[in-house]
Amino acid sequence: MATIFSRIVKGEIPCYKIAEDDRFFAFMDINPVAKGHTLVIPKREDDYIFNLEDDEIGGMMVFAKKVAKAIEKAVPCKRIGVAVIGLEVPHAHIHLIPITQESDMDFKKHVKMSEEEFIEVQKRIVENL
Numbered sequence: 513m514a515t516i517f518s519r520i521v522k523g524e525i526p527c528y529k530i531a532e533d534d535r536f537f538a539f540m541d542i543n544p545v546a547k548g549h550t551l552v553i554p555k556r557e558d559d560y561i562f563n564l565e566d567d568e569i570g571g572m573m574v575f576a577k578k579v580a581k582a583i584e585k586a587v588p589c590k591r592i593g594v595a596v597i598g599l600e601v602p603h604a605h606i607h608l609i610p611i612t613q614e615s616d617m618d619f620k621k622h623v624k625m626s627e628e629e630f631i632e633v634q635k636r637i638v639e640n641l
């Protein structure tokens with residue numbers, strides 16, 4: 513059965529899309545730790561990032577770098593924190609999180625964002641790609 517993220521890539525489940533190319537896809541996390549929290553995934557399903565081939569994990573990081581640079585410009589922050597957890601969704605993904613201090617990377621805290629805010633932040637990130 514397709515993962516929830518594969519269904520997002522196919523457009524079967526809506527998302528606030530940031531970017532895609534032939535191999536990778538970026539979209540905003542629905543339950544963000546910070547405004548601008550974005551996920552980067554390979555379109556090919558694999559449940560564990562460190563099972564990806566060298567070329568795929570390398571390509572995903574280069575793709576994530578472009579997205580991170582755009583988030584940096586779109587959201588006030590010191591830099592973009594990177595995390596890999598993967599315990600909830602069995603489809604490899606990288607969390608990109610705008611941070612100003614270490615405690616901003618707290619996955620037990622979440623920020624509420626209205627649909628209008630998601631659309632506004634999405635627009636700002638996409639404009640900076």
Ligand code: 5GP
Pocket residue numbers: 516525527528539540541542543544551596597598599600601602
């Ligand atoms: P992890 O697998 O790294 O522990 O967490 C999965 C992440 O995916 C969580 O931050 C969660 O909010 C996000 N997530 C789970 N389901 C969806 C979804 O359907 N849409 C979006 N945009 N994000 C999701």
